[in-house]
Amino acid sequence: MAQLSFFSVALKNLKRKTFRTGVLVFAIALLVSLLIFAISFTVSVASSLKKSSERLGADLVVVPVGARGFAEEFLLESKNTSFYMPISINEKVKKIEGIEAMTHHTYLSSISGLCCDIMPTRIVAFNPATDFIINPWLQKSLGRPLQLGEAIAGFGTSENLGLGLLDIEATIFDNRFSIVGVLEETGTGLDHALFMTEENLKNIIESGKSPLKEGNISIIFTKIKKGYDPDYVGRVLEGEIPEVDVIARSDMGEKFLNTLADINKIFLLTTFLASVLTTFLVWAIFSAIANERSKEIGIMRALGAKESHIVHLYLVEVTVLGLLGSTIGVLAGTYMSALLTGSFSLLKNISAGLSGGQQATIALIGLLVGTTICITGAMMPINRIKKMEPLLVIKEE
Amino acid sequence: MSFLHIENLTRTYTVHDTSFVGVDNISLTINKGEFLSIVGHSGSGKTTLISIIGGILKPTSGRVLLEGTDICTLDDNRLSEYRVNRIGFMFQFASLLPILTAKENVLLPGIFSPGKNVADDKAAVDLLEMVGIGEKADSYPSQLSGGQQRRVAIARALLNKPDIILADEPTGDLDEETEAEIMNLFEGINQKHGVTIILITHNLNLAGKAQKKLRMSKGRLVDI
Numbered sequence: 001m002a003q004l005s006f007f008s009v010a011l012k013n014l015k016r017k018t019f020r021t022g023v024l025v026f027a028i029a030l031l032v033s034l035l036i037f038a039i040s041f042t043v044s045v046a047s048s049l050k051k052s053s054e055r056l057g058a059d060l061v062v063v064p065v066g067a068r069g070f071a072e073e074f075l076l077e078s079k080n081t082s083f084y085m086p087i088s089i090n091e092k093v094k095k096i097e098g099i100e101a102m103t104h105h106t107y108l109s110s111i112s113g114l115c116c117d118i119m120p121t122r123i124v125a126f127n128p129a130t131d132f133i134i135n136p137w138l139q140k141s142l143g144r145p146l147q148l149g150e151a152i153a154g155f156g157t158s159e160n161l162g163l164g165l166l167d168i169e170a171t172i173f174d175n176r177f178s179i180v181g182v183l184e185e186t187g188t189g190l191d192h193a194l195f196m197t198e199e200n201l202k203n204i205i206e207s208g209k210s211p212l213k214e215g216n217i218s219i220i221f222t223k224i225k226k227g228y229d230p231d232y233v234g235r236v237l238e239g240e241i242p243e244v245d246v247i248a249r250s251d252m253g254e255k256f257l258n259t260l261a262d263i264n265k266i267f268l269l270t271t272f273l274a275s276v277l278t279t280f281l282v283w284a285i286f287s288a289i290a291n292e293r294s295k296e297i298g299i300m301r302a303l304g305a306k307e308s309h310i311v312h313l314y315l316v317e318v319t320v321l322g323l324l325g326s327t328i329g330v331l332a333g334t335y336m337s338a339l340l341t342g343s344f345s346l347l348k349n350i351s352a353g354l355s356g357g358q359q360a361t362i363a364l365i366g367l368l369v370g371t372t373i374c375i376t377g378a379m380m381p382i383n384r385i386k387k388m389e390p391l392l393v394i395k396e397e
Numbered sequence: 398m399s400f401l402h403i404e405n406l407t408r409t410y411t412v413h414d415t416s417f418v419g420v421d422n423i424s425l426t427i428n429k430g431e432f433l434s435i436v437g438h439s440g441s442g443k444t445t446l447i448s449i450i451g452g453i454l455k456p457t458s459g460r461v462l463l464e465g466t467d468i469c470t471l472d473d474n475r476l477s478e479y480r481v482n483r484i485g486f487m488f489q490f491a492s493l494l495p496i497l498t499a500k501e502n503v504l505l506p507g508i509f510s511p512g513k514n515v516a517d518d519k520a521a522v523d524l525l526e527m528v529g530i531g532e533k534a535d536s537y538p539s540q541l542s543g544g545q546q547r548r549v550a551i552a553r554a555l556l557n558k559p560d561i562i563l564a565d566e567p568t569g570d571l572d573e574e575t576e577a578e579i580m581n582l583f584e585g586i587n588q589k590h591g592v593t594i595i596l597i598t599h600n601l602n603l604a605g606k607a608q609k610k611l612r613m614s615k616g617r618l619v620d621i
Contacts, residue, residue, distance in 0.1 A: 002518065003518075004497075004501050004504040004507065004508055005508060006508060009496075009497070009505075009508070012496040012497065015496075016496050060496060170608075187440045189416060224450040236509075238441075291437065296494050299488070299494070300505070300509070301453070301477075302453050302478065302480065302486050303449070303486060303505060303506045303509060303553070304476050304477050304478070304480040304481020304482070304484075304487075304506055304509040304557075305477065305481075305509045306473065306477040306478075306509070307473060307477075308474075309477075309508075309509050353446065389453075390448075391444075391448045391453050391454045
C-alpha cells in the first residue's frame, strides 16, 4: 500500500464531499472550455487568414476599383463573385516603380443549364507564362503544365463536383474539358475553383454563353522588388491608376479581422466575468473548508505540522482540483471548437484549422489559467488556515 | 542539567479588556522518565501549562528548558520540529482525522517530519498492536469506539518516539473499565520505553497512579 503523503491526504479530502468537489471541477471546466474555445476561434481565424494570404505568394493584389471586398471574398472565403477590369491595366501596373513580377487571373462562374454539365463552380483562368500563384501548386500535383482543353480541380472543388476520380470529361460553356487532376489543399478560397489556362477562355468567350467579354481580367497579383515598401508601392499604384484598388498582403482579410476584433471583445468580457465568478466560488468554498476543518488543522499543527505543511497540503488539494477541472475544460473546449466550427460561417468559409503545436499551446494555456485561477481563489482562505492556533482546538471541546 | 525545567512561567489572557491569569509564576522540574499527574478544577490552568510545555502556546513570561534549550525562544518552524520530534500529544477529545484509517492516523505525524526515517505501514500496525487494536488498522474513526479511538491517539503519539507524552484528560468521556485500560497503557509505555508522561486529569484515582502528583488552583501549583 502507498505511504501516507500530502498528496494522498489531499485526495482523501477531495473525496470527502464529492458533490462540492464536483461543483468546483465543473466551474473550472466551464471557464477553461470557454477560454479554449475563444482562443481556438481567434487563433484559427487569424492564422488561417495569414496562411491564406502567404500561400497566394503576392505582395500586392490589384483589383477593379470598388471590388476589394469581392476579391477578398473570392480569395479567402470561396464566394462565387465576378469582377472585371480591362487587360490594359496590366501595362499601367507594369510601369509603376518597384514592381518585380506580375500575373493576372480571370474569374468566371459556370452556370447550370445546357451549356455546362457540372454544378455551378468558379473558374480561374491563368497565364502559365507569367503565373507564380497556380504554377507551383500545379507542378506539385500534376508535374506538368495544363494543355488546351484541360482543367484541374481545386481540392474542395473535387468534392463539390463529385470527381474523386481523375480524367473525367466535363462540358463548360459548350466546351469539352478533360479534368486531369486535383490540386493539393492550399487553405485559400481558391481550393473551391476549377483551373484552366487563359487560351481556353477564348473558346469559352466565342461560345457566347458566358458573360465574359474579350480583353477583361479580374485581378493582378504583383511581387515587389527587394527594398521597396509594399504599402508605399500600393499607395503609388492607387494614386497613378484610379481604376484600381490595391490590397497589401498584410491587409488581406481586413474585413474578417475587424469582425474578429469585435468578437474578441465579447470573448474577453465573458472570459473575464467567468474568471471572476470562478475565483469567487473557489474562495467561498475554501473559506467554508477552512471553517469546517479548523479542528483538524489545529490537531495537525499540534502534531508538528509547520505553517508551510498546511499550505502545502491545501495547495496540493487545490492544484489537483484545478488540474482536473482544467483538463476536462481543455477536452470539452477542444471538442466544442471542433463541433461548432461548422456552425460559424466565418470559420466554414476560410477553411480555418489549428496545427498540432497551436492546439498544444492553447491546451497548455487553458491548464495554466484554470489552475492559477483555482489557486488564486483559494490563497486567502489557505493563508487564514495556516495561522490557526492549535490551542483553540484543544479548548474548543 | 535537569531534563525539563520550568522557571517562573506566567501566562495572562486578555478578553474584552479584562486580563486574567492562566498560569501564575510556576516553577517546576521534571526528570526524564517521570510519570507526573496534574489535577485541578476546570479553569485552574492545567491545559495552559501543558500547552506551553508542548510548544503550542507562548508564555507571557518565564522559561521552559528542555535539556537546556529554552523552547519559548524558538520560532514557529523550530517549535513545530520540537513538537513533531519530541512531544506526543493526546487531547481531551477524540482527535483523529475522520478521512484517515486508524493506521493512516498513526502515520500522520510522519509526513510532518521528513528528516526522520519515514514510518511505514508495518510500524503503524505494530503500534496499533501494542495498544491492543491491531485488527482495526484499516478501520475509520467512525467505525471505532471511544476507547479504541483513544488507543489510536496513543499509538499516534508514540510514532515519532517522543521524549514526553502530554495527555490532557485523555479518558474524560470513557467508562471506568476503558479508562483503566488506557491508564495501564500509559504505565506500560512509561515503564517499558522510559517516556516521560505528564497527565492532566480531574480524576484523583487516575492521578494516584502517577509517580508524582501535583495540583493546580487558580494558575498556581499547590501541594507539591
